[in-house]
Amino acid sequence: MTVSVRYWSWFKDLAGADHEVHELAPEACLGDLLEQIRHQHPGFEQVRKSTLVAVGLEYQNADHRLKNGDEVSLFPPVQGG
Amino acid sequence: MRRDLQVVREPLDEDVLRRGRSASAGAGAVLHFLGIVRGTEGSDAIRALDYEAFEPMAVHQFGKLFDALEQRWPRVESVRLVHRVGIVPVGEASLWVEIVSPHRGEAFESCQWLIDEMKRVVPIWKKAVPGGSG
Known part of the structure; x- marks a missing residue:
């Protein structure tokens, strides 16, 4: 299946892009995608604990099951105000 | 509970925002x-x-x-929040919040809670633009 990944704030610098498309095995979960991203962009290993992840408009954990066409967002801790 | 949220790119006009206030008896x-x-x-x-x-x-x-605030402080009758995005110069407002309630206690508590939670879950980030005079 295919999912789109969008990076926000300084995570765009870590990825070298603001948007990517990732191919995953059927039944893959968010954790599988994150491992693929860390393999492709090793800088994300350093921010493993502080990385926030959303699917669509909701925060999700690594065991969240992905669907074809999902839009995943990765970003650092938020700083509004 | 009345609720109003705006994410804007232009400077916040406090006078205009204040004129939009509604408060019951x-x-x-x-x-x-x-x-x-x-x-x-x-x-x-x-x-x-x-x-x-x-x-x-x-x-x-x-x-x-806002849903959670209404559950937690059901007597709060209005919450309005404006967050500016884009470049906000030093001294200008990035955030405006208004709470209307029967008593000051729930207004202070809910406002503090709302801003704390915003800084935890609302995906907004800021980057310093260097060059100020200090």
Whole structure:
């Protein structure tokens, strides 16, 4: 299946892009995608604990099951105000 | 509970926002909070902060916070919040919040809670724009 990944704030610098498309095995979960991203962009290993992840408009954990066409967002801790 | 959320790119006009207030005969407290951009980031002087928002998710998460605020402080009758994004120069407002409630206690508590939660879950980030005079 295919999912789109969008990076926000300084995570765009870590990825070298603001948007990517990732191919995953059927039944893959968010954790599988994150491992693929860390393999492709090793800088994300350093921010493993502080990385926030959303699917669509909701925060999700690594065991969240992905669907074809999902839009995943990765970003650092938020700083509004 | 009345709720109003705006994510804007232009400067906040406090007078216009205040004129939009509605308060019932039972209201006894109107609390306004204004967050403005400090001239320093750590020990460095800055000229502005550049705010970026994942806007659809920010709107969604603010909506969930308003739902939770209404559950927790059911007597709060109005919450309005405006967050500016893009480049906000030092001294200008990035955040305006208004809470209307029967008594000051729930207004102060709910406003503090809302801003704390915003800083935890609403996807907005800021980047310092260097070059200030300190």
